[in-house]
Amino acid sequence: MGSQPPQNTPPQNTGRRVGRRVFLSVLGAGVVTTLFGHDIAQTISGLANSGGFSLGGFEIYTVTGSIPAIKPATYRLRIDGHIAHPLELTYGDLRSMTNHEVTFTFTCVTGWTVPNTHWRGVRLADLIEQVRPHADVHGLEFYSADGVYTDSLSLHEAQQSNVLLAMDLDGKPISADHGAPVRLLVPDMYGYKSVKWLNRISFVSHQVPGYWEQRGYPVNATIS
Numbered sequence: 001m002g003s004q005p006p007q008n009t010p011p012q013n014t015g016r017r018v019g020r021r022v023f024l025s026v027l028g029a030g031v032v033t034t035l036f037g038h039d040i041a042q043t044i045s046g047l048a049n050s051g052g053f054s055l056g057g058f059e060i061y062t063v064t065g066s067i068p069a070i071k072p073a074t075y076r077l078r079i080d081g082h083i084a085h086p087l088e089l090t091y092g093d094l095r096s097m098t099n100h101e102v103t104f105t106f107t108c109v110t111g112w113t114v115p116n117t118h119w120r121g122v123r124l125a126d127l128i129e130q131v132r133p134h135a136d137v138h139g140l141e142f143y144s145a146d147g148v149y150t151d152s153l154s155l156h157e158a159q160q161s162n163v164l165l166a167m168d169l170d171g172k173p174i175s176a177d178h179g180a181p182v183r184l185l186v187p188d189m190y191g192y193k194s195v196k197w198l199n200r201i202s203f204v205s206h207q208v209p210g211y212w213e214q215r216g217y218p219v220n221a222t223i224s
Contacts, residue, residue: 057114058106060177063211064146067176068197075181077165081141081203084132091181094165097122102162102187107223109190118171119185121164128159131203139207142184143200151195151210152219153186155203162187165198189221 060067072091079087100123106114133155140158142151157163166185167173174180179196186193192212213219 057112058178059108059110059112062146062196063149068145069176070145070181070197070199072181075199077182077198078200079127079131079202080200082134082137082205083203084134085130087127087131094122094167094182097126098167099123100126100161100164102164102185104162104187106187107190109192109217109221117169119164119166120168120171121166121182121185123161124163124165124184125159125161127165127201128155133203136205137203139204141200141202141204141208142195142198142210143202144195145197145199149195149197149211150208151184151193151213152204152207153193154207157186157189160188166194186221188223190223192217193221 075091077087077089077094079089098121101118101120103116103118106117138155140153140155142153144150153163164185166179166183167181169175169178174183179194179198182198184193184195184198192210195210207219209219
């Protein structure tokens with residue numbers, strides 16, 4: 001990455017460790033196939049190391065093995081990089097801007113889906129307009145408060161009207177498992193783009209591959 005994750009919001013853990021039950025039966029069966037041109041065994045091996053468990057139809061993954069517990073009262077979202085107006089937003093700031101809703105089928109690259117998920121949050125395009133990116137900006141980097149996970153979007157992708165900083169799921173505040181207090185949500189792309197426990201957005205001159213993309217996933221995760 002071009003810069004280190006921010007230090008203003010140290011990750012805290014719930015103490016609940018995440019299990020490693022991710023499609024091991026597929027490996028045991030010796031299934032040979034490909035995912036975006038990469039052997040599925042490599043993909044599953046990476047996910048197994050990230051842990052996973054089921055919650056309301058979602059498979060919850062974390063690359064650190066635990067779920068950050070972030071209090072809304074101390075939460076900060078830092079927005080920086082090549083912009084005219086850097087921001088540091090509180091949970092209350094974002095709540096006051098929460099006014100956009102999307103409903104879609106959440107789709108994971110590993111094959112599971114959750115239909116008709118209803119999300120509410122702040123439209124990222126509105127924040128982009130507010131911070132006024134410099135002319136050289138072509139990408140946005142997104143950082144998780146777990147201190148490890150990152151991903152990115154092109155400026156054009158980030159400006160789509162359905163891309164949210166999500167705070168509610170199905171009428172309730174999202175849980176820590178789903179990325180509370182705030183997560184990125186990119187409905188037109190596979191779930192690994194929707195960074196959980198979001199605490200920093202940085203505007204950059206070029207799009208940078210994220211955590212899983214450095215391990216073989218495509219930067220363009222648009223669902224075909």
